[in-house]
Amino acid sequence: MKILDKFWMLLLFSVAFISCEVQDGENLNGADTISISEDISKGELANAVAGVFADMRVRLGTQIDAMSVVGREYWRIQSSDPRWTADLLTGTLDDNSFYSNNPYAARYATVRDCNLILEGLVNTTADFTEAEIAASRGLVNTLKAHELLMVLNMLYENGIRTNVEDPDNLGAFTGYSETLALLTDMLTTAVTDLSAGGSTFPFAIPSGFSGMDTPSTFIQFNKALAARIATYQGDYPRTLTLLADSFMDLDGDLDAGAYFTFSLTGADIANPLFFAANSTVANARITHPSFIADAEAGDARLDKAPLRDAALTADNLTGNNDVLVYKSNIDPVGIIRNEELILLYAEANMTIDPGEAETAINVIRNAAGLGDIAPGSVDIDRILYERRYSLFAEGGHRWIDLRRFDRIGDLPLDRAGDGTVTQFPIPQNENP
16 A cells, blocks of 8 residues: 555544644544535534644654664664664665654645645635635645655655645655745745734644744744745745744743644643653663764753663663653654754854854853854854754754755764665655
């Protein structure tokens, strides 16, 4: 069965993961895919949007783990599955493996959710106002762009499918640069809709989007994602324009932003990126030793990699530090945070306004207990260092950053026979 043919099964399965927080424990099993796409009601819209937010978290742990391991941020130790320390560290990736197929299928299942809603909004006979339809369309297309970017970040120059509205007639794979341009257009169109969306959404927004829960404020999340893409494109003037309309705040809380939320109630799910300190070889995340060795003395961001009670050894790898970005199994996971936006701002200003880049970098460093950098010293090395420590273990940023600056060769190899990769394979059954 082709990976994308699993859309329907995953969509129906996904209702088990709806956060109770989103709809206060409401049973969301009522709507089906046909009624959603052919004539969505107000109740179905609320349930379906809640499903999108919930489905965005499915296989999130697998995807972040895979990208973080190939980027040598940490090792994923799992005694029952040696592929974490074999395939992903040797660079011999299997195109029919869980670390490629599962995130791919999960992200496209969410895209399918989005497409059903968008089709339903076209066909609806319910008493939606034009503003409600515009607001809904803008939010859904923003989330859809996020999911497609997640796939693209893994597959890179292999490209991805962006036209998947008809499961029986999927569009061709488009390349990396072309897809970034398509996602930019999608986000721009979404802003137009959100701007026409009135003062409220016709459904609830999860608490992880606190402060971005109206059409006008959700634009800030949209612009933040667009700024990330513009930076990937090397379009720094556009990055700065987008950041000015986002939630970036040089004087604000670095953790402000949009988050996935989790709980242990009802049919919700726990944070898949949390393992307790001193976990065993059965399931552990061990900070790559280079993260500790390369750090400046006194960098408080090392708190995310605390020393273990005892070193852990597995598959000829030995590490002394856990990964503890999240302190419990219900901690929220950042989708995009103010700290990242400030670092995008610094990178974009590196040649446009070096003084402003220094100001931004010093905001980040001072928050980490470090002193100001020397005037005139903001360069790619400085940007990569600060991003490495600020965004550690959050979304594969280290690997993406080294790739976009053609520095994958800088990654350490831990054992004879290990290697690096720049992209994950297209799943075997999806090869064009």
